[in-house]
Amino acid sequence: MATKQDMLDLEGISVEVEGKEILRDISFTISCGETHVLFGPNGSGKTTLLMAIMGFPRYKVTSGRIRFAGEDITDLHPDQRAGKGIGIMFQRPPTVQGVSLQQMVSICSHDTLDVEGLAEELNMDRFLDRDVNSGFSGGEIKRSELLQLIAQGPDMVLLDEPESGVDMENLQVVGKAIRRLLQKDLHRKRMRCGLIITHTGYILDYVEADVGHVLCEGSLVCSGNPREQIEGIRKYGFEECMTCTR
Amino acid sequence: MHALGEINERARAAVDKPAAYGSDIDLGQFGCEAQECAYVERLEDIEDLDADELARSGVDVSGEERSGSFVQVDNTIVHRKALEKGVEILGTREALERYDWLWDYFWKAVPVDTDKYTADVELNPYEGYFLHALPGSRTIYPLQACLYIKEPRFVQRVHNIIIAEENSELHIITGCASEHEIDMALHLGVSEFYVKKNAKITFTMVHNWVPGMDVRPRSTVEVEEGGLFLSNYIVMEPVRSLQSYPTARLSGRGATARFNSVLVAQPGSEMDVGSRVILSAPECNAEIISRAITQGGDIVARGHLRGEVKDIKAHLECRGLIMDEGGSIYAIPELEGMVPDIDMSHEAAVGKIAQEEIEYLMARGLSEEEATSTIVRGFLNVKIEGLPPLLEREMQKMMEISEESAF
Numbered sequence: 001m002a003t004k005q006d007m008l009d010l011e012g013i014s015v016e017v018e019g020k021e022i023l024r025d026i027s028f029t030i031s032c033g034e035t036h037v038l039f040g041p042n043g044s045g046k047t048t049l050l051m052a053i054m055g056f057p058r059y060k061v062t063s064g065r066i067r068f069a070g071e072d073i074t075d076l077h078p079d080q081r082a083g084k085g086i087g088i089m090f091q092r093p094p095t096v097q098g099v100s101l102q103q104m105v106s107i108c109s110h111d112t113l114d115v116e117g118l119a120e121e122l123n124m125d126r127f128l129d130r131d132v133n134s135g136f137s138g139g140e141i142k143r144s145e146l147l148q149l150i151a152q153g154p155d156m157v158l159l160d161e162p163e164s165g166v167d168m169e170n171l172q173v174v175g176k177a178i179r180r181l182l183q184k185d186l187h188r189k190r191m192r193c194g195l196i197i198t199h200t201g202y203i204l205d206y207v208e209a210d211v212g213h214v215l216c217e218g219s220l221v222c223s224g225n226p227r228e229q230i231e232g233i234r235k236y237g238f239e240e241c242m243t244c245t246r
Numbered sequence: 247m248h249a250l251g252e253i254n255e256r257a258r259a260a261v262d263k264p265a266a267y268g269s270d271i272d273l274g275q276f277g278c279e280a281q282e283c284a285y286v287e288r289l290e291d292i293e294d295l296d297a298d299e300l301a302r303s304g305v306d307v308s309g310e311e312r313s314g315s316f317v318q319v320d321n322t323i324v325h326r327k328a329l330e331k332g333v334e335i336l337g338t339r340e341a342l343e344r345y346d347w348l349w350d351y352f353w354k355a356v357p358v359d360t361d362k363y364t365a366d367v368e369l370n371p372y373e374g375y376f377l378h379a380l381p382g383s384r385t386i387y388p389l390q391a392c393l394y395i396k397e398p399r400f401v402q403r404v405h406n407i408i409i410a411e412e413n414s415e416l417h418i419i420t421g422c423a424s425e426h427e428i429d430m431a432l433h434l435g436v437s438e439f440y441v442k443k444n445a446k447i448t449f450t451m452v453h454n455w456v457p458g459m460d461v462r463p464r465s466t467v468e469v470e471e472g473g474l475f476l477s478n479y480i481v482m483e484p485v486r487s488l489q490s491y492p493t494a495r496l497s498g499r500g501a502t503a504r505f506n507s508v509l510v511a512q513p514g515s516e517m518d519v520g521s522r523v524i525l526s527a528p529e530c531n532a533e534i535i536s537r538a539i540t541q542g543g544d545i546v547a548r549g550h551l552r553g554e555v556k557d558i559k560a561h562l563e564c565r566g567l568i569m570d571e572g573g574s575i576y577a578i579p580e581l582e583g584m585v586p587d588i589d590m591s592h593e594a595a596v597g598k599i600a601q602e603e604i605e606y607l608m609a610r611g612l613s614e615e616e617a618t619s620t621i622v623r624g625f626l627n628v629k630i631e632g633l634p635p636l637l638e639r640e641m642q643k644m645m646e647i648s649e650e651s652a653f
């Protein structure tokens with residue numbers, strides 16, 4: 001049962017993609033101001049979970065409910081979920097021909113933002129006139145996605161491997177932007193919450209996480225301290241998670 | 247006497263000659279009579295036309311930020327005036343009477359016996375504009391021209407001659423439109439462009455017709471050494487049939503032509519539209535870009551590049567979106583290389599809007615409908631190199647107005 005502080009509440013959701021079950025009976029709750037991370041081997045269903053939370057039609061919730069800020073959003077479209085305060089950072093966003101990054105940021109912010117200033121901070125000002133994602137490098141895609149998300153200002157942020165394809169120099173910029181997005185410097189007043197998929201755990205050097213979840217073969221096998229989890233995974237691999245009975 | 251006799255004879259021989267492309271139109275079904283409209287000195291005094299309708303075609307009745315205007319209703323010139331030095335605006339017939347030398351340009355770029363439509367323009371009463379940029383002249387603002395059809399079942403015949411003398415620059419906005427109530431009418435438009443050495447013409451044309459209109463433009467552009475011709479052509483409103491295949495001949499070293507077309511075919515519209523560039527001097531450049539969207543109509547999108555000499559560069563890009571069942575897009579890009587050492591390429595793609603693009607925008611808060619229209623507008627948003635900022639803004643404005651009604 002969701003309490004007042006709960007932002008995202010997954011209640012036993014199973015998800016299928018094109019008729020194939022990918023996720024089984026996933027339950028956890030993210031409270032206001034919390035950041036959770038999601039670990040798991042390739043193909044374990046991490047991205048599927050984020051896509052299902054955002055409500056993309058390809059990812060069909062076959063059982064269970066998704067609640068956001070106390071409201072059942074299981075049957076809402078992605079734009080309606082965005083309207084409720086959920087935002088997502090895509091790992092491989094599509095190029096939209098003729099639609100500039102500037103336009104995307106304006107769409108996200110409803111034209112209420114100093115786009116140039118924000119873009120400069122993220123070192124993306126040179127890209128504002130370019131078609132969004134067209135010819136962007138790995139790091140540029142991440143920065144572009146974060147720029148859009150900061151403009152959107154969602155209460156709940158879904159980040160799909162924010163560090164993948166990013167070099168060390170950019171990792172710092174990306175890490176800083178995520179801290180800002182998740183209000184990490186606000187401490188008690190922090191309201192924003194996040195769910196971050198990470199393969200390497202590098203992002204944890206920049207963003208403190210409160211809870212970690214390990215996903216294996218479509219099931220949640222472990223929830224706990226993310227630092228301990230990543231250390232264990234680095235040492236023993238995900239094999240251990242699958243047999244771990246803790 | 248000029249070569250009128252010979253021109254006439256050639257026209258007569260072509261009265262039954264069908265066009266190379268597009269459906270054949272029976273010219274006998276149209277009438278010829280239209281009421282004369284009064285000439286007005288000031289553009290804003292034109293009473294016969296709806297200012298909004300003109301604005302939708304890019305014609306600003308205030309005349310602000312324009313270096314001159316030309317307005318033809320049916321076959322009457324109701325206004326023509328140049329406001330800046332260095333440019334001249336006349337009716338073509340009037341200009342031919344005034345300038346003997348103009349006969350050297352008359353039916354020279356477009357052969358009078360091209361097909362029955364060019365012949366028909368010559369053999370019947372016609373009007374049209376003569377736009378002339380004097381050597382070295384550079385107007386700040388574009389010239390605007392409007393060709394308007396009021397009379398139902400009328401054939402509007404237009405013969406335009408546009409000359410940019412050496413080192414001059416000429417920017418033209420042309421809007422073609424018709425009364426909403428017209429059940430059928432035909433627009434035949436011959437345009438002969440001459441871009442002299444190191445001159446530049448930009449030509450932005452919006453067609454804003456009604457479902458009963460048939461339209462057959464016939465245009466050829468001659469570009470001399472170092473000359474530049476840029477064309478922007480926008481058709482988003484319904485039309486019964488439209489067939490057009492303008493050709494640019496680059497005959498001087500370093501000449502450039504760029505054609506940019508945006509076509510939206512509504513249900514019942516049949517469009518066969520292309521651009522052709524013949525590169526026959528070294529260091530010439532050509533680019534043809536077309537964006538076609540069908541919402542139920544049929545589009546043939548042609549493009550033809552012919553490289554006749556070495557050291558030329560040419561590219562053709564043709565993209566189509568099919569939004570609704572029942573519509574079709576047939577993209578026909580053609581490259582013709584006659585010698586080695588040329589650089590010619592094309593890309594063509596026809597498809598539907600990618601679902602992942604729609605979802606990407608929905609995740610940012612747009613509804614499915616808003617996302618689709620944003621993607622469509624982006625698809626049509628082609629940046630054309632070399633367009634002055636003022637014209638770029640004008641073109642954006644025209645696109646927005648057209649898009650508002652189309653999507």
